[in-house]
Amino acid sequence: MGLSRRQVFGATGAGALGLAGAGVGGWAVARDGGDAGAVTSDRARFAFHGRHQAGIVTPAQDRLHFAAFDVTTSSRDDLVGLLRTWTAAAEEMTRGAEVGGGSPQPYDAPPTDTGEALGLPPSGLTLTFGFGPTLFTKDGRDRFGIADAQPASLRELPHFPADALRPERSGGDLCVQACADDPQVAVHAIRNLSRLAFGTAALRWSQLGFGRTSSTTRSQATPRNLFGFKDGTANIKAEDTAETDRFVWVRPEDDPAADWLAGGSYLVARRINMRIEQWDSTSLAEQEAVVGRDRTEGAPLSGGTERSDPDFSRQGSSGPLIPVDAHVRLAHPAQNRGVQLLRRGYNFTDGNDDLGRLDAGLFFIAFVRDPVTGYVPMQNRLSKSDAMMEYLQHTGSALFAVPPGVRPGHYLGQTLFG
Ligand SMILES: C=CC1=C(C)c2cc3[nH]c(cc4nc(cc5[nH]c(cc1n2)c(C)c5CCC(=O)O)C(CCC(=O)O)=C4C)c(C)c3C=C
Numbered sequence: 330m331g332l333s334r335r336q337v338f339g340a341t342g343a344g345a346l347g348l349a350g351a352g353v354g355g356w357a358v359a360r361d362g363g364d365a366g367a368v369t370s371d372r373a374r375f376a377f378h379g380r381h382q383a384g385i386v387t388p389a390q391d392r393l394h395f396a397a398f399d400v401t402t403s404s405r406d407d408l409v410g411l412l413r414t415w416t417a418a419a420e421e422m423t424r425g426a427e428v429g430g431g432s433p434q435p436y437d438a439p440p441t442d443t444g445e446a447l448g449l450p451p452s453g454l455t456l457t458f459g460f461g462p463t464l465f466t467k468d469g470r471d472r473f474g475i476a477d478a479q480p481a482s483l484r485e486l487p488h489f490p491a492d493a494l495r496p497e498r499s500g501g502d503l504c505v506q507a508c509a510d511d512p513q514v515a516v517h518a519i520r521n522l523s524r525l526a527f528g529t530a531a532l533r534w535s536q537l538g539f540g541r542t543s544s545t546t547r548s549q550a551t552p553r554n555l556f557g558f559k560d561g562t563a564n565i566k567a568e569d570t571a572e573t574d575r576f577v578w579v580r581p582e583d584d585p586a587a588d589w590l591a592g593g594s595y596l597v598a599r600r601i602n603m604r605i606e607q608w609d610s611t612s613l614a615e616q617e618a619v620v621g622r623d624r625t626e627g628a629p630l631s632g633g634t635e636r637s638d639p640d641f642s643r644q645g646s647s648g649p650l651i652p653v654d655a656h657v658r659l660a661h662p663a664q665n666r667g668v669q670l671l672r673r674g675y676n677f678t679d680g681n682d683d684l685g686r687l688d689a690g691l692f693f694i695a696f697v698r699d700p701v702t703g704y705v706p707m708q709n710r711l712s713k714s715d716a717m718m719e720y721l722q723h724t725g726s727a728l729f730a731v732p733p734g735v736r737p738g739h740y741l742g743q744t745l746f747g
């Protein structure tokens with residue numbers, strides 16, 4: 330039996346909870362007659378307005394279309410105009426309405442909405458927007474008069490060992506994470522936002538994802554990644570409000586020069602190719618040793634069930650049961666000064682290469698309160714020592730500051746530009 334809405338979202342920090350459209354500050358999900366709200370369905374609808382943007386601690390949907398944009402204008406007014414336009418369109422699309430639905434549609438002009446989502450339910454669409462470091466400063470230039478408000482932690486991520494990053498899959502001034510349970514709804518959202526940006530911002534790169542690789546609420550089943558392992562077991566969950574407060578949401582005192590980001594977060598995106606043909610020819614014993622958990626149950630190799638705490642000191646006949654270079658050992662808070670992050674990634678396949686190998690992997694997305702302390706040291710440790718790295722190649726990378734949620738009547742990023 331699922332948890333009730335109040336159990337799932339009752340303490341988001343906003344202190345209020347209600348059905349979408351009720352105009353309350355907490356996250357709300359409306360489902361026809363449903364009470365769980367933790368499991369998404371095509372009828373799920375997430376409120377666009379709130380204290381935090383949706384798409385972070387709201388239950389992870391099954392599909393992703395992620396897009397990074399370059400701003401092509403040098404006009405601050407045009408940029409703010411785009412953020413206002415995106416705000417209105419995002420609010421419409423997340424409630425399943427047409428873009429520009431309120432305005433009359435002249436027959437001799439292109440429709441205001443591209444049309445492929447007409448008649449489809451909201452499908453749990455969430456749109457999460459972020460600002461990249463280059464929106465603030467580029468080539469030493471203060472592009473839009475916001476350089477003084479650039480958060481100290483919003484810098485290009487450092488080069489990590491074994492990175493094979495492609496510039497055309499990295500960076501960006503703006504990002505939009507569109508998640509939904511219907512891929513057509515997610516793609517429709519990015520297509521329409523790109524169209525509205527014409528002349529102000531242009532798509533730089535984008536990534537489709539299927540099959541979430543993390544659960545973000547307790548009542549969601551743990552999904553599997555393309556290595557066939559349960560992924561997301563030890564993730565921060567929406568119910569863990571002490572953890573989300575400590576590791577996900579930015580506080581005003583974190584960076585006084587960038588207090589506009591309070592209530593927001595940072596989004597780390599990494600396109601990680603998985604050498605799945607190599608993985609598929611590896612023994613199950615080796616696969617489990619690399620992960621540090623068993624494949625069937627997802628239980629730590631030290632014993633117990635999926636939810637048992639790993640015992641890193643437990644010894645087998647030839648050393649620790651969870652090897653010293655196992656992924657879960659190196660990613661565990663015990664190895665990372667207690668740090669945790671909220672993972673919200675997706676599987677991807679983008680065709681194949683000339684040798685018939687799939688271009689497949691995991692589009693890693695994490696939300697952190699501070700990437701400098703909450704992501705970079707962990708990635709360094711994994712890139713240097715994780716046994717899984719033999720099967721991985723990082724091919725894309727980006728970092729964005731995710732502003733707080735939008736209040737009714739306000740626009741995205743108003744705390745920065747307003
Ligand atoms: C820098 C952070 C991380 C990257 C990059 C990353 C890539 C990555 N992970 C898997 C598969 C699994 N990861 C699991 C756990 C796990 N991973 C990270 C961080 C990164 N992973 C953390 C913090 C944790 C939790 C550690 C803990 O507290 O125990 C697991 C185990 C199940 C689970 O808890 O989710 C798997 C499986 C892949 C395939 C991958 C890159 C392609």
Ligand SMILES: [Fe+2]
Pocket residue numbers: 656660
């Ligand atoms: Fe991981």
